[in-house]
Amino acid sequence: MSYRSGHQSEFRQPHDSSRQQLARQPANPSPATHEENSYTLVHAGKQVRVGPVVFWIVVGTVTALGMWSAATATYFAFRDDVLTRLIARQAEMQYAYEDRIAELRAKVDRATSRQLLDQEQFDQKLEQVMRRQTTLESRAAAIGGMSDVTGSIRSPSRGAAAADPAPSATPKPSPISDTAVFVAPPDREARLESRAPVLSLAPVTKAAKIQGVDNVIVRLQNSLDQVERRQLSSLTSLEDSLESRARRMRGVFTDLGLDVGQLEAATPRAGMGGPYVPVKLSGDAGAFERQLYRINISRAQVDRLNRTLALVPYRKPVIGEVEFTSGFGVRSDPFLGRPAMHTGLDFRAAMGDPVRVTANGKVASSGWAGGYGRMVEIDHGNGLSTRYGHLSEINVKVGDVVKIGQVIGAVGSTGRSTGPHLHYETRIDGEAVDPQKFLRAGVRLSAG
Template structure:
């Protein structure tokens, strides 16, 4: 270093005066370092200026690549979001459609079942009331489940087999109804699962309609048998509604045409069940007006039947248009069906008498009472007390003379009481 940077003197002459500057080795080294650093900075700055534009272009290219990548990811995410929304929309539409159909069918089924339940409750109430009176002599049923009469012939096809067959038919129909495949493979599983569940429910709804129809038809046969046992044809009690203007005879619930709630077979099954319930309702309403009970609920003894008999007073043959029950003095005499008292007073030969109009042409008469407990125009229900047993009028002892008139024609009360046993013993 000392050989390169020897001590030097720099001379400077100005206006005849010579000046010199002495530079030591250290000073030269320091100056060389400064000059070198300045040259390096100039070189760096020159290179930076030359390549700056290329660096900027490269960075801009990198930025564009990154921006393009992010834009693609954002587009993919948006596309996926749109697809999810679309799938949700498709599934929601299918779900809403299925729920509308199920709800509409359920409403039809619920209305039919509720109507049937109301009828069953009314028949059950009548059965319980008739059970209080028991048989003609007051006997209570030994077995509440004993069937008095086989109202239907033995079925060639067991119930389980018929149900299985009906289930297969309903399943095939529901499969045809819900067999369309989804256009979008992604939604296929979800929609197919929902459709399978809807198809199963569709099958169960058809089976419920079939069950309601079957039970209604069985009860219809039983009630028709009860009425036939009395000697009064059911057709005489159930009359079709009179329509004054057939051109304007229209009706029915409003059903949105955009809702496809079922196939023709579904409507056929629903209509058959509804018609069966309608007929059952008409029979139930009719049978509520039929006097099927005994006029004495407590202990009693059958003493005289309906028809030709030997008169108890003069011993001659005579017609007896009722039946007689003997019981303890002042035993309660009760209405054998709901109705309105049309007469309460004294009649020749009958003594103290009560007559009740039950509607549908039925009138019952209770005679020879000791005391009357009702007035004309009073409404009574089944087994409401109308008087007390006595021996007024043409009588040989304490008893009640009980008559049933249908459209002013006397009927045999024993047949009605026996028919009432079918209701509470079967």
Template sequence: MSSQLRGSVFGNRVKSHTIVIARGEKVRHWTVPSWLLGTGAACALIGVVGGIGAVALSLSGDSVVRMMLDREVRATTVYEQRISGLRQELDKLTTRQHIDRDQISKELQALLSQQAQLVGRFQKLEPLLGQAADAGLIDPAATASTNGGPAKGWDVMGSLGQMLTPFRSAQPDSVEHIRDVVLPSIRESVGLFEGQQAAGVAKLSKEASDKVDRMSGLLQPLGVDGDEGGIFVPAPADASFDLQLQRLENMLSRMDDLRGEAERLPIADPKPAGTVRTSTFGIRSDPFLGREAMHTGVDFAGAAGTPVRATGQGRVISAGDQGGYGLAVEVDHGNGITSRFAHMSRIDVSVGQTVAAGSRLGLIGSTGRSTGPHLHYEVRVNGEPVNPQRYIDAGQMWAKL
């Protein structure tokens, strides 16, 4: 059978491949089966494709990483910007708080200075309140508290303590609360107390001035010069506290002077206890002659031995027998004013002795030109007799001031 026929019947025979390597005179050859060569080619192809895939995958992985890094950078930048903004806001807030605290500190210092000024004012005012109480301008019970503290209604320390209560109750770190609530409350309280204090002093000085006018008007007809000179200059409506305080002090001083003048005047009631007025000042029928005569005083009939008392502060300038006046005492009250007590049975003072209103001078009697036990009382101005009733009436009105 020919070769063609064998091929057609059994198929073509797969030929082997021979690999020949010649190096100089040496020649080597290998016979490689066809199936092995195919397998190697396939493996090589897979390797090439795998390499290309690996390179592609590597390039693709770098892009993803870069994208992730870019996203992180952008996020970090945003966060940093937010943090920077918050830090700036925090700096602004801190700066504003520092400014607020500085402002609060300044305002508190101003309030403390104002408080010290109010305390200083009260220290100046306190002694004048005592004088005002003595003068009857204010109730003495209101000049001191029950525990001996400051004057009631003028308690600057207590008032300041009350106005500082909201500050003490405030949270120390609450700047807004202190600035918006506490400080306005304290300012209002301090201003209110300052206004009340000034108004109180102005009112008190006005009352003192009015009383000085009444006192002067009462004493002037009795020989006391109550006039004050100077051009009239109205006090400004917004006169300072110190000016009002000075005015009050001047009025109280003037009242003291007038009280001193009044103490020297014979304005106390001369009527001895248990006596009856029997004669007044002026023209009357003389008890001895039976015709009209000038009676230079007032008479008080009473039991012999009844005490006779001085009607004002003064110095005894005469004490003894004075003829028709019998045993008599004369007291000099100053400003040319004297008082005389006559017909006494006994004298208990001596010339040169100082007496006060109410001092015992002697006893009722009937010495001298007298029809019975009685006190003859006179007031003279520069030696001339005047109606004692003017002084008696003035004394009664004075007691009501």
């Protein structure tokens, strides 16, 4: 093998004969033998001998440098493509990251918007509940401040009932006799006890928080619905009661043949006045307001009829059970035994029992009156009058104004009498009429 550069260079190897001679040489070759096994490079007439190890090192180095040069050339040749792909990959990752951030931001915005919307809806619902509760409280105040003509629509509490004194052996009757006991309407109380008790019906407990605020709002609304139903039921009951009472009152005047207009004109009025302001109902009034308007109208009518009935003697003049010893009409005279006209009713009573006036009026006569003995006559106006005879004592004088249930004397046996009793008469325009007709009308009035 030989390499040539510029001038002729030769690379010579030993001949085969030389190899045979080397084989016959001893184990330790001489330096001359090494020179024969080395490689000789000839250049420009100069020779350079290198050993095989050095030679192959040089060849390996040259090969490595060639491969490195090829790799470097390839890298620089394709470097732009690699960088482009790396930049594109990085940009893709960045875009994906930004898209993910934008998606998360959108989710956060939607969640925030939903929370704001839920909060706004909750605030609206809560405001509606509070407005409704305020309305119901005002309605309850209106109902609580409304009293029937026979008394408050609110039933007395247990404490008030317990505070009443125990009845004595001789019961003291109310100004209205027990013949016409007015039964108070049933309990119509439908007020909100207070704002706090209504809210306590739906406390925001741990379970309510778990179920959500909507459940609390629903419970509050259900509670207010119950209160509203009780209020409407109360108003309906009160309206029915007032209408029924007004019908019974008008029936009393019809049964007795009395002119309501004339009696109303004769009814005395206490000091009152003021400008006339007609009652108006707004066009957008709800069911509660319309019903309350009707109730107020009915109450005004019942109140007017009640004031008029205060002049009608349909109550008993004595307390206790009604027991007549002699009725109105033709009877056998107790002294002569002959048929005679009895112009009143004789009530069985004990000596000294109180005698009470049966309607408002003015004392027209007070004193001794022949067969009546001690007698009191009360003028009730519009031709109506009552007489109370055979009294043992008289507590009023002529001209006194008396009220229903006021004691005007005591039972006795003065005048033409066979024993203690009360002779009671009812007169219309001076003519005696059967008092039982008035008493029966009072019983029907109080029975409703």
